[in-house]
Structure formats: structure tokens, C-alpha cells
Amino acid sequence: MTSPSTTVATPARAGVATRPFSSFLSRHPRLRLTFLLSAPLLWLVLIYVVALAALLVTALWTTDAFTGEIQRTWSLDNIRTVLTESLYRTVTLRTLGVAAAVTVIDLLLALPIAFFMSKVASPRARRMLVVAVLTPLWASYLVKAFAWRSLLSTGGLVEWVAEPFGIQTPGYGLVALVITMSYIWLPYVILPIYAGFERVPDSLLEASGDLGGSAGQTIRHVVMPMLVPAIIAGSIFSFSLTLGDYIAVNIVGGTNQMLGNLVYTNVGAANNLPLAAAIALIPITIMIVFLAAVKRTGALENL
Amino acid sequence: MILSRRVRWLLAGTTVLILAFMYLPLLVVVANSFNPNQAMTWPPDGFTLEWWQRAAQSEGARDAVLTSVRVALIATGVALVLGTLLSLALQRFEFFGKSSVNLLVILPIALPGIVTGIALNNAFTGILDVQLSIFTLVVAHATFCIVTVFNNVQARLRRTGSSLEEASADLGAGVWTTFRLVTFPQLRSALLAGGLLAFALSFDEIIVTTFTVGAGTTTLPIWILSNLFRPNQAPVVNVVAVVLIIVSIVPIWLAQRLSGDTDGRR
Numbered sequence: 001m002t003s004p005s006t007t008v009a010t011p012a013r014a015g016v017a018t019r020p021f022s023s024f025l026s027r028h029p030r031l032r033l034t035f036l037l038s039a040p041l042l043w044l045v046l047i048y049v050v051a052l053a054a055l056l057v058t059a060l061w062t063t064d065a066f067t068g069e070i071q072r073t074w075s076l077d078n079i080r081t082v083l084t085e086s087l088y089r090t091v092t093l094r095t096l097g098v099a100a101a102v103t104v105i106d107l108l109l110a111l112p113i114a115f116f117m118s119k120v121a122s123p124r125a126r127r128m129l130v131v132a133v134l135t136p137l138w139a140s141y142l143v144k145a146f147a148w149r150s151l152l153s154t155g156g157l158v159e160w161v162a163e164p165f166g167i168q169t170p171g172y173g174l175v176a177l178v179i180t181m182s183y184i185w186l187p188y189v190i191l192p193i194y195a196g197f198e199r200v201p202d203s204l205l206e207a208s209g210d211l212g213g214s215a216g217q218t219i220r221h222v223v224m225p226m227l228v229p230a231i232i233a234g235s236i237f238s239f240s241l242t243l244g245d246y247i248a249v250n251i252v253g254g255t256n257q258m259l260g261n262l263v264y265t266n267v268g269a270a271n272n273l274p275l276a277a278a279i280a281l282i283p284i285t286i287m288i289v290f291l292a293a294v295k296r297t298g299a300l301e302n303l
Numbered sequence: 304m305i306l307s308r309r310v311r312w313l314l315a316g317t318t319v320l321i322l323a324f325m326y327l328p329l330l331v332v333v334a335n336s337f338n339p340n341q342a343m344t345w346p347p348d349g350f351t352l353e354w355w356q357r358a359a360q361s362e363g364a365r366d367a368v369l370t371s372v373r374v375a376l377i378a379t380g381v382a383l384v385l386g387t388l389l390s391l392a393l394q395r396f397e398f399f400g401k402s403s404v405n406l407l408v409i410l411p412i413a414l415p416g417i418v419t420g421i422a423l424n425n426a427f428t429g430i431l432d433v434q435l436s437i438f439t440l441v442v443a444h445a446t447f448c449i450v451t452v453f454n455n456v457q458a459r460l461r462r463t464g465s466s467l468e469e470a471s472a473d474l475g476a477g478v479w480t481t482f483r484l485v486t487f488p489q490l491r492s493a494l495l496a497g498g499l500l501a502f503a504l505s506f507d508e509i510i511v512t513t514f515t516v517g518a519g520t521t522t523l524p525i526w527i528l529s530n531l532f533r534p535n536q537a538p539v540v541n542v543v544a545v546v547l548i549i550v551s552i553v554p555i556w557l558a559q560r561l562s563g564d565t566d567g568r569r
Contacts, residue, residue, distance in 0.1 A: 022477030029396065032478065036392035037404070040385040040449065044407050047446055048419075051426035052410075055418075058425060113321045116314040120306070129318070131555050136325050137503050138551030139332070142527045143544035146537070147328040150335065155344035157331055186325065191500075195458065215306050233454075236413055244415020247509060247528070260417045260510075267421055267514075276421060283415045291406065291413060 052284075059277035070273060078278035088262070092282055095258045098178055099242040105182040106189040106238045107231060114190055118197035119205070130194070137187045145248040148180040152252065172254040180252045181242045188241070189234035196230020197223075232294045239290065243283045259283055329548065336541040341534045343541075358542035367526035368543075374437065374522060375505040378444035382501045383494060385445070386452025391486075394460040395468075411447040419447060420514030427515065436517035443515040444508060448501035455497030456490055463489050495558050503551075 025032050059078055062071050082088050117129045136144070151157045152169050159169040170176050200223055208218040246260030259282055266276035306314075331345070336354055338347035358364060389408060393401060411419055423443045427433045467489070471481040509524035516522065521529075527543070530536040 022479055025478045026472060033392055033396045033398060036388045036396075040389040040392075041404065041407075043385055044411075044446070044449070047423070047426070047442060048411055049407070050430070051422040052414075052418075054426055054430055055422040058429075109321050109324070112314055112317045116318045120311055120314055127559050131552065131559050132322055133325070134555045134559075135548060135552055136329060137507075138555075139329055139544050139548050140524060140527055141507050141509060142524055142531060143332060143540060144328060146531050146540070147332050150343040150345075151328060151331055153342075153344070155342070157327075157345040160345045183324070183328065186321075192454075199458075199462075215310065236409070240413050240415050244417040244510065246417060251531075260415065263417050263421065267424075273421070273425065277425075280418045280421060284418055287414055291409075295402075295406075 055277050055280065058274050059281055061274045063272050063274055078275050079281070081275065082278045082282065088279065088282070091257055091259055091262055094174070094256065095243060095260075095283075096286070098174060098181065098258065099239050101178045102181045102185065102242045103189075103235045103238045105178065106186050107193075107235065109182070109186060110189040110193045110234060111231075114194040114197050117194055119200075119202070133187055133190050133194075141184055142247070142251075144184050145180055145251045148176065148183065149252050152176050152179075172252050174253070174256055176252040176254070177249060177256065180248050181245065182238075184248070185238040185241050188237040192230045192233040192237070193227070196227045196233075199230075200226045228297060232297065236290070236294075240287055243286065332541050333545050336538060336545050338538065341538060343537070354538040354542050358539045358546075361539060361543075363521070363526055364523075364539070364543050367521045367523045370437070370520060371506050371523040374441055374444060375502045377441045378448050378505045379498050379501045381441070381445035382448035382452045383498050386449045386497065386501075387456050387490070387494065389449070390453050390456040390460060394457050395465060408453050409450050412450045416508070416510035417514075419443070420511045423511070424514040434517065435515060437520050440512060440516045440520065440522070443511050444505040447508075447511065448505055451500040451504060452494065452497035455493040455500070459490055459493035492558075492561050495561060499554060499558050 025035070058070075060074050060076065062073065062075050062077055063069065064071055113129075113133070117126055117133075121129060149172070152171060153159075154169065154171075156169065162169065170179075204222055205218055208222045213221070244260045244263075246258060246264045249256065249258050249261055259279065263276045263279050266272045266279060270276075334347055335343045337350050337352070339351040339353070340348040386408075389404070392398075393405060420443075423439075423446075424435075427435060427439050433439060467485050468481055471485045476484070507524060509528060512522055512524060516525065523543075527540050530540050
């Protein structure tokens with residue numbers, strides 16, 4: 001830390017004279033901000049915001065029932081269909097239920113392990129635990145989903161272990177889907193919560209203990225308030241990733257459909273992009289309500 | 304915090320159980336890669352190296368891995384640049400619309416993959432009239448990778464504060480010099496962690512990929528998806544998965560070592 005500062009001083013001073021642009025920038029913070037923001041904002045707005053806006057517009061179009069061509073006339077038919085037909089309500093509720101269950105299970109698993117990693121384990125053990133948590137991220141999503149398919153199948157490991165106790169494998173269905181999704185997204189929930197625990201200084205915990213706070217009180221009054229943003233960050237991952245899934249549903253979900261499946265079949269097999277876009281508005285609305293709800297906690301700034 | 308011995312042991316026990324839950328399916332994948340039974344029933348029927356031999360000879364798998372690595376590297380590179388610029392702007396400046404920009408960065412990952420997928424697909428093919436290709440794939444991946452870099456860098460910037468940068472400016476260093484010699488070294492391990500996560504995210508992404516990839520391009524997840532349900536190919540997929548897990552330990556371990564070192568100095 002000390003050696004660079006001595007070597008910097010001379011060339012930097014010379015720089016003021018030889019690099020007028022740089023010194024101009026340092027005198028104009030607004031210009032600096034513009035330089036920092038323009039490239040990423042252009043990228044995100046031109047690619048993503050425009051694409052999303054176009055999707056919303058597409059939802060207001062219709063397709064010709066015979067040719068399948070998109071007709072660019074404004075109509076609320078698709079939105080009405082999605083809002084009134086009971087199929088969409090059932091699937092939306094099912095999807096919400098699965099996403100909520102996955103999020104709760106992941107949080108219940110992530111909190112103790114993240115707490116142990118950051119506050120109890122020795123630095124050496126901590127490093128190994130982080131590697132142990134990160135490694136499963138690299139096994140492909142598809143392979144993990146398929147691993148659960150083979151675990152839960154008749155003649156699979158779950159049956160082999162549980163049968164002596166008189167328990168049957170849940171087979172393929174919503175239970176299998178919740179297990180598989182919780183399994184796949186778990187590392188994505190552990191990591192932000194671990195980072196959140198890391199941000200709670202040990203000195204605060206010691207102070208709380210010195211002042212007579214029990215472990216429970218310390219967690220409730222010191223740790224939790226600081227941890228809320230991390231918990232929300234983790235839930236955004238597990239909730240949103242489950243909300244749009246259609247592949248794991250096909251692998252372990254049995255005959256159940258989720259919102260993702262409805263969108264997918266309407267884009268592909270049914271070739272009805274406007275209806276698919278209208279269905280996609282459901283998860284978009286859910287996520288925007290979710291984000292708006294957590295925004296007030298200041299969680300997004302701390303994601 | 305004062306934790307009784309019992310609580311500590313309870314926590315350790317829970318951690319072991321959760322890790323067992325995380326690794327058991329992976330171990331089953333490993334076991335299945337040696338299992339002669341294609342239906343992958345448990346316990347394995349015996350031991351065979353046939354799948355490993357077939358995987359070693361599989362050109363499809365090798366090409367798919369190379370494509371995925373290439374896409375993930377470029378997408379991570381773009382995300383590193385854009386994510387760092389954004390986090391510097393949001394962490395070091397106050398401006399109107401700051402929270403909207405914040406929301407804009409997390410939107411591509413906060414909205415489900417299928418939404419991002421069809422939105423981009425529709426924009427590329429319907430509006431811009433661009434052929435889907437490896438290029439559109441990289442653009443799509445980079446868009447949702449920005450957020451992981453952004454998160455990591457922003458957390459680091461918040462922790463380090465701006466006093467060193469101000470000192471550097473007071474001593475006469477230009478904007479670029481300050482970034483190169485003061486800010487960047489402080490960010491290095493955060494960039495590594497963010498970049499690694501972005502790479503993993505891109506490497507494994509299947510839903511957005513399905514909607515934004517060109518017809519002739521096969522990334523690893525696409526190769527896996529097209530082979531998973533073919534009985535005499537599924538065990539080869541297991542082998543590829545096992546190899547990936549083993550290979551991935553090296554960069555993760557290195558990144559952990561590097562960030563661990565800076566944490567020790569703090």
C-alpha cells in the first residue's frame with residue numbers, strides 16, 4: 001500500500017500538464033458521470049427496455065386464426081383471455097405457490113449454513129466452505145434436474161433409502177419440482193446471505209454480548225436488521241428463477257404446468273406470440289409488485 | 304456473540320447436513336457415469352468406463368464446451384466493463400433517476416428467464432431484423448451478467464469508501480491514473496468474484512439461450528438438453544457434468560485464495 005503512492009506522485013503531477021483532458025474531467029464531475037453512465041445505459045435501454053416495451057406492445061396484437069400471421073391491430077383480447085380464463089388463474093396460483101415454497105425452503109437452508117460459514121467457522125474452514133458451496137453451481141442446471149429425476153424415479157436412490165422405512169418416493173410432480181428447484185437455486189441464495197453476514201462486524205456482535213444480549217436477542221436486534229437486504233437479494237433469485245422455469249417442470253414436474261410452460265408452448269408449438277406476451281405479463285407484474293414491495297426496505301440499493 | 308457449545312455443534316451439524324443435500328445428487332451423477340445400466344437405477348449394476356471413453360471421443364460435446372466458453376468469456380468481458388462503469392457512477396455520484404438506473408440493472412435477472420428470452424427474441428427477429436447468431440447470444444448473456452459484476456463491485460466500493468481516491472486527486476493524479484493505481488487494485492478481487500459468477504451464469508444459461516441462439520450454434524446446455532432424453536447418450540452427459548465440476552474447482556479455489564488474501568489485509 002505504501003510503495004505505489006510514492007511512485008505515483010511524480011508522473012501524476014506531470015500528468016496535469018500533459019493530459020488536459022484528464023484534468024478537465026476531474027474538474028467536471030457531471031461530465032465524468034456522463035462518461036461513466038452513457039455506455040451501460042445505452043446498452044440496457046437500447047437492448048432491454050426497448051425489447052420489454054416491444055413485448056408489451058405485442059401483447060396487444062392478435063394472430064390470424066387461420067394463417068397464424070400476427071395482425072398489428074390493437075386489441076385487448078389476449079389480456080382479457082389471460083385475466084378471465086380459469087386455466088391462467090390456476091397455473092398462476094400454482095406457479096406462485098411453487099416459487100414461494102422454493103424461496104422459503106432455500107432461506108431456511110441458507111440462513112444457518114451462511115451464519116456458520118461467516119461467524120462460527122475458522123477462516124480456513126470458511127474458505128473451504130465457500131468453495132464447497134460454489135462448486136455445485138458449475139454442474140449444469142440440466143444435469144442437476146436430471147439427477148433428481150433419477151433420484152426420485154422408481155428404482156432410484158430415494159426409493160432405495162426410504163423403502164425400508166415404509167416411505168415412498170414422491171415420484172414426479174409438484175413435490176419433486178419444489179425439491180429440485182430448491183436444490184438448484186440454493187447456492188444462489190446462500191451466496192448473498194453469506195455476503196450479508198460478512199457485512200455484520202464481529203465487534204457489533206461482541207458489543208451486544210458484552211451488554212448482556214443473548215444469542216437470540218443479538219440475532220433479532222443486531223443481525224437481522226442488517227441482513228434483510230441480503231435475504232431479499234437471495235429471494236429475488238430463487239423466486240424469479242422458479243417463476244419462469246419450464247424445463248425442470250418438464251423433467252420432474254409430472255403433468256403439471258407452470259407459467260413458463262404456457263409461455264413456451266404459445267411461442268413454439270402454438271405460434272401465438274401475442275398470447276405468449278400477454279401470459280408473460282403475469283410474471284412481469286408479479287416481479288414488479290415484488291420489487292416495488294422490497295424497494296421501500298432499501299434492499300435494491302444493497303443487493 | 305456468545306454461542307453455547309451446543310449451539311455451535313448444532314450449527315455445524317446443520318451445515319454438514321445441508322452440504323450432504325448439495326452433494327448427494329452430484330455423487331449420484333458421478334456414480335451414474337460409471338453405471339452400465341442406462342436407466343440409472345440405484346444401486347448401480349456394476350462398473351464401466353464405456354461412457355467415459357465415449358465422452359472423450361464426443362466431438363459434439365467438445366465443440367459445445369468450446370462455444371460455451373467463448374460466449375461466456377465475451378459476455379463476462381462486456382459485463383465487467385459495463386458493470387464497473389455503472390457501479391462507479393451509482394456509488395460515487397448523486398443524480399436524478401439513480402434508483403431507476405439501479406432497477407434497470409437488476410431487471411434482466413429479476414424478470415424470469417423466459418420473459419427475457421422472448422423479449423430479446425422478439426426484439427432481434429421482429430424489430431431489428433437481425434439473424435440470431437452467436438452475436439445475439441453474447442448480447443443477451445452480457446445483458447443479464449452485468450448485474451453480478453455490478454453487485455460485487457458496488458459492495459466493494461461501499462466498503463472501501465472514497466477517501467483514497469480523493470487523496471489521489473488532491474495529490475494531482477488524473478482521473479485515469481487514480482482509477483488505474485488506486486481504484487482498480489481495490490476492486491480486483493471483487494471483479495474476479497463478479498466475473499466468475501457472470502461466467503457461471505452465462506455458461507449454464509439454457510432458457511435465454513434457447514430463444515437467442517442461431518440455428519447452427521450449440522452451447523453446452525443445448526447439447527445436454529438434446530442428449531439427456533436419449534437413453535444411450537444420457538450417461539455421456541453425466542461424464543461431461545462430472546468433468547465440468549472437477550475442472551471448475553480450480554478457478555473457484557484460486558478466486559477464493561485471492562479474495563481471501565485481500566480480506567486478510569483489511
